[in-house]
Amino acid sequence: MQEPNVNEWLAQAKQDPNAYQCGMYLLHNGTVRETPKAQVRRGMQDAGVVTGLNLSHDDALLAEYIEQAKQLPGIFYVRVWLNSGHLELGDSLMYVLIGGDIRPHVVDALQWLVGNIKDHVVIEQEELA
16 A cells, blocks of 8 residues: 655645644654554453564544544544554554644644544554564
8 A cells, every 4th residue: 555645745735724733743654563552451461472463443533533633622634544464573563644723722622633543443453473
């Protein structure tokens, strides 16, 4: 799947009708890492090493979360791209771009949206060695 060009994304965001409300844009690029989720999130040692990952997602649920993110305080721009299929180490899982009025609003919105995408929208199946 073709990854987005983040420079084009930012240029497009700055042409959006709400662009003059935005004092900050924050971009998240999640990637496939070799440390398994069980070790990073739950502290399990000897969980193995990730060699690849299979990713799928629920597009309808993603759309709902994007709309909810646009309703968060001070948020005027939201754009998301999710990868899918078999991914290798270093491949991008997602890009999330949030534009808003002030840093605390943008940081909070990014945290909220990425958290919900990871917890509810995507299904990640790690391949371990």
